[in-house]
Amino acid sequence: MRIPLNRSAQEPIYLQIRDRISHLITSGALQAGEQLPSIRALAESVQVNKLTVIEAYSVLEADGLVSAKQGAGYFVNNAMLSPERSSTLETDQEVVIPSKWGESFFDQYMDSLQAQLHPDVIDFTSGFPRPSGLEDLAKIARRAMTQVADVLFSYDFPQGQFTLRKQVAQMLAWKLGLEASADNLIITNGSKQALSLAFQYYLRAGDWVIVECPTYHGAIAILEKMGIKVIGIPMQNDGMNLELLHQYLRSHQPKLIYTVSTLHNPTGITTSQSHRRELISLAEKYNCPILEDNAYEGLNFEPAPAPLKVLDRSDLVTYIGTFSKSLMPGLRVGYMVSTGKHYQALVELKLLHDLHVSTVTQAIASEYIASGHYRRHLNHLRTINHQRHDRMLQAMEQHFPSSVRWTVPNGGLFIWVQLPNHTPMQIVGQEAAAQQVLIGRGKLFFPDGQGYPAFRLNFSQSLEDIDRGIAILGNILKQHLA
Numbered sequence: 001m002r003i004p005l006n007r008s009a010q011e012p013i014y015l016q017i018r019d020r021i022s023h024l025i026t027s028g029a030l031q032a033g034e035q036l037p038s039i040r041a042l043a044e045s046v047q048v049n050k051l052t053v054i055e056a057y058s059v060l061e062a063d064g065l066v067s068a069k070q071g072a073g074y075f076v077n078n079a080m081l082s083p084e085r086s087s088t089l090e091t092d093q094e095v096v097i098p099s100k101w102g103e104s105f106f107d108q109y110m111d112s113l114q115a116q117l118h119p120d121v122i123d124f125t126s127g128f129p130r131p132s133g134l135e136d137l138a139k140i141a142r143r144a145m146t147q148v149a150d151v152l153f154s155y156d157f158p159q160g161q162f163t164l165r166k167q168v169a170q171m172l173a174w175k176l177g178l179e180a181s182a183d184n185l186i187i188t189n190g191s192k193q194a195l196s197l198a199f200q201y202y203l204r205a206g207d208w209v210i211v212e213c214p215t216y217h218g219a220i221a222i223l224e225k226m227g228i229k230v231i232g233i234p235m236q237n238d239g240m241n242l243e244l245l246h247q248y249l250r251s252h253q254p255k256l257i258y259t260v261s262t263l264h265n266p267t268g269i270t271t272s273q274s275h276r277r278e279l280i281s282l283a284e285k286y287n288c289p290i291l292e293d294n295a296y297e298g299l300n301f302e303p304a305p306a307p308l309k310v311l312d313r314s315d316l317v318t319y320i321g322t323f324s325k326s327l328m329p330g331l332r333v334g335y336m337v338s339t340g341k342h343y344q345a346l347v348e349l350k351l352l353h354d355l356h357v358s359t360v361t362q363a364i365a366s367e368y369i370a371s372g373h374y375r376r377h378l379n380h381l382r383t384i385n386h387q388r389h390d391r392m393l394q395a396m397e398q399h400f401p402s403s404v405r406w407t408v409p410n411g412g413l414f415i416w417v418q419l420p421n422h423t424p425m426q427i428v429g430q431e432a433a434a435q436q437v438l439i440g441r442g443k444l445f446f447p448d449g450q451g452y453p454a455f456r457l458n459f460s461q462s463l464e465d466i467d468r469g470i471a472i473l474g475n476i477l478k479q480h481l482a
């Protein structure tokens with residue numbers, strides 16, 4: 001296997017090896033079931049240390065592209081080989097500066113929880129994967145409790161437990177190439193708290209903030225409560241429109257750019273390396289901080305470009321991640337990476353909020369990582385999510401009218417469906433609910449509750465629910481879009 005390496009490049013060697021092999025797999029040059037060279041053989045042929053190859057193979061495994069078979073070596077997975085599809089999203093949106101706000105995040109959140117109480121309902125609205133791996137949980141929680149039993153009788157540091165911060169820092173380094181130390185990490189109550197802290201740190205009532213349009217409705221809700229003025233920059237197939245971003249950075253001097261650049265909620269879009277470079281250089285030019293929300297970290301089917309934080313040379317980017325989407329939202333463990341003078345200020349803010357995240361849940365997350373269950377769980381999740389993603393797209397191709405467009409995400413949980421302008425969205429939603437199918441209403445994700453007609457589908461449902469739910473939605477759409 002030929003792996004050209006650039007030894008003077010900034011990108012670590014193990015990531016260069018990972019990129020090359022993943023390219024060989026996704027381009028079909030390496031076929032499903034094929035064995036990768038042994039660690040020793042590859043280390044000798046590309047003249048690197050065996051540990052470097054082990055790191056590269058571990059990342060490929062974490063990316064879900066290969067699996068290790070004990071005693072036999074590494075083999076290419078076949079779950080990743082899905083038909084070529086690409087997003088058909090086509091919007092001609094303008095910048096949104098809301099003077100009024102959309103539906104309440106609170107009402108929508110409560111509705112979604114209510115829906116979970118009815119097992120007959122096919123709920124495409126939820127924002128997390130279906131439960132799995134519960135058998136491991138009791139064992140892991142017991143071990144975690146034993147390890148922190150002493151600490152539970154006192155308060156803990158606001159930035160979180162050192163062990164967990166160190167583990168997350170290592171994970172970010174080898175999975176994403178994001179080199180941070182435990183002293184750059186703050187463990188938060190989910191990434192939602194990290195968002196609140198960062199918004200409070202960077203913004204004051206009356207300030208302008210840039211968001212993608214559409215964007216995560218939980219973020220819009222916080223901004224609204226804080227009296228922040230929002231500029232919604234339209235999302236295109238390759239991320240937010242950078243020309244418009246440039247224009248508004250110049251004209252409005254916003255105090256922050258909020259972006260979900262990987263597996264965006266709700267569209268599922270992942271921006272390219274060049275989009276990221278351009279975004280960073282615009283932020284640098286206008287000295288505008290960026291809040292990078294990577295809530296769907298680790299759920300990509302194929303390698304994603306390195307986070308914006310990796311490109312950050314001026315402490316402009318605050319990075320946010322969470323265990324909610326990759327493990328379980330009920331743990332309420334998220335994290336933020338902050339560098340330079342911002343770190344201490346954010347730790348102080350965290351202390352004022354709630355002193356610290358529960359020591360028990362931090363210990364459970366930590367034990368998941370230490371025991372290797374987290375890595376295995378993530379691999380499993382990605383494999384089943386990929387199968388469900390493909391199944392949903394296939395069902396949509398079969399049942400949805402040709403005037404409907406949608407994104408084809410490289411992972412995460414959501415497909416974003418765009419409908420023709422005249423579609424009566426409220427009626428579509430009501431008719432679907434009457435047949436026990438719930439869809440995430442698109443208007444929730446637009447800062448002014450308007451935007452084009454759209455809905456968000458969570459594809460991590462069972463295959464039977466996907467087939468039945470999409471067929472029902474297809475029938476309803478055909479009646480309205482004839």
Ligand SMILES: Cc1ncc(COP(=O)(O)O)c(C=O)c1O
Nearest residue numbers: 127190191192216265295322324
């Ligand atoms: C983009 C994004 N950020 C943050 C969150 C908050 O997640 P949590 O607080 O559970 O980590 C969500 C949840 O849906 C999300 O989609």
